[in-house]
Amino acid sequence: MLNILSTQNSIANQYIAELRDVTIQKDRMRFRRNLERLGEIFAYEISKTLTYAPTDVETPLGIANTQMLLEHPVLATILRAGLPLHQGLLNIFDQSDSAFIAAYRHTKKSGEFEIHKEYVNTPDLDNKVVIVADPMLATGKSAVLCCKDLLSDYAIKELHLVVAIASEEGIRHVQAFLPKAIIWVGAVDNELTSKAYIVPGLGDAGDLAYGSKH
Numbered sequence: 001m002l003n004i005l006s007t008q009n010s011i012a013n014q015y016i017a018e019l020r021d022v023t024i025q026k027d028r029m030r031f032r033r034n035l036e037r038l039g040e041i042f043a044y045e046i047s048k049t050l051t052y053a054p055t056d057v058e059t060p061l062g063i064a065n066t067q068m069l070l071e072h073p074v075l076a077t078i079l080r081a082g083l084p085l086h087q088g089l090l091n092i093f094d095q096s097d098s099a100f101i102a103a104y105r106h107t108k109k110s111g112e113f114e115i116h117k118e119y120v121n122t123p124d125l126d127n128k129v130v131i132v133a134d135p136m137l138a139t140g141k142s143a144v145l146c147c148k149d150l151l152s153d154y155a156i157k158e159l160h161l162v163v164a165i166a167s168e169e170g171i172r173h174v175q176a177f178l179p180k181a182i183i184w185v186g187a188v189d190n191e192l193t194s195k196a197y198i199v200p201g202l203g204d205a206g207d208l209a210y211g212s213k214h
């Protein structure tokens with residue numbers, strides 16, 4: 001299942017536009033905050049799909065009947081670029097456990113690249129709803145590698161993938177290799193460069209949020 005925020009008019013489109021804007025990108029704090037705000041919007045939309053139970057809440061004047069979230073999802077992110085998006089999700093699902101995955105792209109002299117995963121730090125994911133946050137879905141290889149490893153180690157009940165900007169190719173790759181995953185995307189672009197950068201995209205989300213790396 002694929003859900004794209006930008007297909008409808010909402011404040012999310014403004015946050016995405018600011019993430020892309022080369023002038024606004026110079027303000028790292030604002031870049032991180034816009035990713036965080038997108039995470040909050042994604043969390044709200046995902047919350048509509050989760051399971052609730054009737055609950056009575058005692059107020060100063062009586063009893064209120066309401067529906068409460070039965071269980072908070074586990075929030076996972078791919079370091080380092082995913083941290084602001086993860087924080088936005090955590091702002092909403094504030095009782096959630098978190099998981100962290102370290103993965104990076106190793107580029108060969110030929111221009112081809114491999115995805116390497118260094119470590120995973122996670123709570124028990126058996127029978128859990130898991131939300132994986134990664135701001136950019138270019139080829140989709142990183143997301144598929146990380147998610148497939150989690151699925152092989154745990155009996156995950158439901159997997160959501162949250163992405164700020166994705167390429168059409170990346171979405172197809174995820175749908176092919178993670179057919180049961182529910183994908184949430186801010187906006188979809190149709191082009192990838194030879195170095196697998198999304199066009200128009202926004203550049204390197206990790207560098208824009210935390211500075212360039214060697």
